[in-house]
Amino acid sequence: MTEFTPLTSLSSALADVVARTAPSVVSVHSHRSRSTGFVWKPGLIVTADEALADEGEVQIVVADGSTAAATIVGRDHTTDIALLRADINIAPVKLATTVPALGTLSVVVASSRDAPSAALAMVSISGKGWRSLRGGEIDARVELDVRLRPNQEGGLALDASGEAFGMTVLGPRRVLVIPTATIERVAAQLETRGRIARGYLGLGLQPLRLDDGIGAMVMNVDKAGPAAAAGIRQGDVIVAVNDQKLSGVRALLRTLGPASVGQVVDVAVRRGGEPVSFKVTIGERPEA
Numbered sequence: 001m002t003e004f005t006p007l008t009s010l011s012s013a014l015a016d017v018v019a020r021t022a023p024s025v026v027s028v029h030s031h032r033s034r035s036t037g038f039v040w041k042p043g044l045i046v047t048a049d050e051a052l053a054d055e056g057e058v059q060i061v062v063a064d065g066s067t068a069a070a071t072i073v074g075r076d077h078t079t080d081i082a083l084l085r086a087d088i089n090i091a092p093v094k095l096a097t098t099v100p101a102l103g104t105l106s107v108v109v110a111s112s113r114d115a116p117s118a119a120l121a122m123v124s125i126s127g128k129g130w131r132s133l134r135g136g137e138i139d140a141r142v143e144l145d146v147r148l149r150p151n152q153e154g155g156l157a158l159d160a161s162g163e164a165f166g167m168t169v170l171g172p173r174r175v176l177v178i179p180t181a182t183i184e185r186v187a188a189q190l191e192t193r194g195r196i197a198r199g200y201l202g203l204g205l206q207p208l209r210l211d212d213g214i215g216a217m218v219m220n221v222d223k224a225g226p227a228a229a230a231g232i233r234q235g236d237v238i239v240a241v242n243d244q245k246l247s248g249v250r251a252l253l254r255t256l257g258p259a260s261v262g263q264v265v266d267v268a269v270r271r272g273g274e275p276v277s278f279k280v281t282i283g284e285r286p287e288a
Contacts, residue, residue: 031056048154074190078136096163110155121146139181199256
């Protein structure tokens, strides 16, 4: 007769949590790459963009071993979210908008070698939103104390009640969670538009060290772009935007996220050593 202890109860509860979620998790095969994805909406699968090959066919393997061809609906490298479409009849997972507290337990449900896998983790960091190195807005910073294989990237992170609160991705020396709020926002845009709108100035910039700080020299100008329409020319040196001194070209480009499109910014430049100011309406980056 089995003796029920707090540990056996915990073990049974964890197994139940995994069993409820595993059917919505799939394996994603792309060119020389294996990763995990989950059914977000009927026929639509979210996976980690970084783990998805840049070219070649994509195939989905579901928990029962059956396969289906998939097409890429859209991908956003700044938030590490890609959206696929496949003809599969699998119930979507329900994503919770809660952000787990520091120190709580989490279960990662993923796919490994085309079979469901599970890992027990602890939430090691739980904090406010942040901006990725590629300029993506991530709505909460959640890190897990767990080791995952590359083919488990794109799996689901569940809280102790079994609710999925985000997608696991592999960061430098740590496992990050892309939270539900980010997934819902980005995947919805990918579904409707196939891409994420990004801000566009229409300038090619080169960092320039000045006596009193850092500038960005305008090396080329898109004649049909917003900066050209405002009057900025090749050879101008940008020194500030909205009265904030420039800290670097990359920092400036990272501000050109989806929310920046349509905003009017004050751009301070030096032209022939003389200060000049322009009002630029940020445009949307062309697909090309």
